[in-house]
Amino acid sequence: MQQTAAEKSTNAPEGEGTLRRISRRLMPLLCIMYLIAYIDRQNVSYAKLEMVDALGLSEAAYGLGASLFFLGYFLFEAPANMILAKVGARLWFARIMGTWGLITLALGFTQDATMFYVLRFLLGVAEAGFFPGVLYVLTLWYPQARRAQMVGWFMIASAIANAVGSLIGGALLELGGVAGLAGWQWVFLATGIPAMLLVPVVLMALPNRPDEARFLSAVDKAWLAAELAAEPRQALEGSAWRALIDPRVLLLAALYFGMPLGAYGLSYWLPTIVKGFGASNLQNGIINVIPWICVAFALWAVPRHAARHGATRWHIVAPMLIAAMALLGSVVLPGSAVKFACLCLAAAAVFAGQPMFWSVPQRLLTGAHAAAGLAAINSIGNLGGFVAQNAVPAVRDATGSNLAPMALLSVALAFSAAGFFLLLPRITNATRNA
Template sequence: MDRPDVIKKITMRLVPFLGLIYLIAYIDRQNVSYAKLQMVSDLGLSEAAYGLGASLFFIGYFIFEVPSNVFMEKVGARRWFARIMITWGLTTVALGFTQNTVMFYILRFMLGAAEAGFFPGVLYVLTLWFPFEYRGRMVGSFMIFSAVANAIGAPIGGALLDLDGVLGLRGWQWVFIVTGIPAVVMTFVTLSYLDDKPADARFLDAEEKEWLRVTLANEDRAMNKTSHINPFATLLDPRVILMSAYYVAFPLAAYGLSYWLPTIVKGFGVSNTVNGFINIIPWVVVAFALHYVPRMAAKTGKQTPFIVGPALFGAACLVLSVYVTDHTLQFVFLCGAAAGIFAGQPVLWSLPSTFLTGASAAAGLAAINSVGNLGGFIAQNAVPWIKDQTGSTIAPMLFLAACLTVGGLMTFVVQAAIRRGREADLKLRPASPLGADLRGPAPR
């Protein structure tokens, strides 16, 4: 029996709170794109040196993400998320006092290491609280806060740059200092507000906890999910390896566009503050796409069309943005590209939970996200290199479009691999003594 009242109660308790933390994390991750407009000249950085420094975030993220998520599964989300926030907040503030290129490199790496595990940690936490049919929508609602972060981060970044000279600090220093403080504050809120798992929930009664426990346990059995004795063995699961490579295309396109969008808009000849406000628009479009696409997927019960379709639409918009000369049309296509890049990702993130559970899910989600986010590292080095070779801030969009197209089409390969894995597991699984069909829904 479905309990929408319980789902609503959990949603209202968790999603806005986790989304707020993600909003802060995303601003702290993206603020370097606004600080860049001043700090490059202040620190004597070339475009390539800036790109390397910005991208070192993803190396720290890659190295520490799987251990972080496995450790979180042991100690609980409440304490581990608090640890993540205080370390990334303090590191962000420290970036405001960067003195040279080496210090910039070190702090960007440390920021990635500090934040590692938060996003896949949330994805894992959602598997503890929501049945499968709700997860795409919950991830979509959660990811809307990244769009909000980009939207409000844009004017905040522009306005903080215009504080240049206040208290003897440059504008780019204010960008890091002001955006790092909220993470430190939220550390202490998290310790008092968040519950580790449904069994600990103070806002659910005993009957509601039992319904959720039984529902999730039955679902795991029905979908024949995998749980490895050693969660690190999940890293060798062929489906996890394939999904890790597959996901690279999406962060690559996302970070390639979002990091360089302020630079593109600056080329329109606007001030820093106006640049910030103009950059709100793409993320409003993204927020609408993140709201509606996962809901359409849930309504139809299909996943593949709602990953492939948005990806190909986004790639087409990136290509069109290169070949139009009118700034307004160019910007419209870039808004469409942003929506296409992000809209299918909540549906994509529902795929691992069709075959993983428990600590294996924590490790698998972290592995997919950590490898996939190397796309951000690639974007931060490839995009400036292409810009330097072509002299254009728009030409790199062709590279992003090609990567996004490949990623979208790989969805068919991934879904086929998941189906083959399910079939192989079912052959090894003993038949139900009651004769029940425990296969569950196949990925579509």
């Protein structure tokens, strides 16, 4: 597959130097922010191991509370991203981190089910706009040829977050009784503080746009501006709100639905599955590092392969099919070790295609339309997380098996993979002809 003119220009020595400087200064901060956000989003999976009994909840009731995060996320994500486009990433990301940190701390003092439901919903409201906001910010800093790789690197932070969260989640549960607090309370308190501490760092270190970056020379800024200006423009006409009803945006959101359904259904339930294998809280945390190491490798390898050999729909479809088969294998194959190996493979595969998926709408939308459209796709698609965190415990309650819900996730991923295979070429062809 021959390189495009834009890719050749991006690979020129002066372009490589500029992109390296951007990556050194921008990506570590964005990745740390996402790492903390993901820990604060997923800490509930470890708090659950004690919190269910403490609050007297069923698995299904707890799943509802955990899933309300995604409802708040869905309702406020598009407006949040359009505000980001107006006020800039520095101020808006600092606001997001400060509010989600405060709400995470408040979760540590949850008194009953109602308070848990309200705070999980508010956590989704607080974090709304962060992930699609970063996707939008990357369109301001990187040419199209590099964005999928940068999304991959950014998403590796989620794998690291799950690994770190596994280690500290299990360890924090062991602090039960310290300062008169239960272990599940320490999970929320210890994971909420880092978000608060990072707010001043974001305000001081994150530029809104390349032209504000002190670490770029005038030559660097001119090169990047020329690169971005030379890219084909596919933006929709009119108000940014029109991106929310564009058929291509809605179709991409529907196709994306299966990815977070599988990802959150698996990551939310993994500690419960491992506990069912007979692991202690501390052992549970250590064991659950393994799947996320696999995820980090997959998020590095798949975008790298696509960049070297040319991106195709198979970079999205194949990982989803592998994940579907591995999840089914975790249910039907015998032996705890084999089941866990299947879950590790499924975790890696369910995340691996996401960077390549996000390169499609990043190519489709530009400017304010990108802020609105990326948020719409992420918010609608992430309702899969809402469904997963209700369906998984409901299947568990109905069957009595911790692994039976994985069959449901397998079917959802298989259907989503088929949709990508059949419909993605139509979307990309429509984009070229727009």
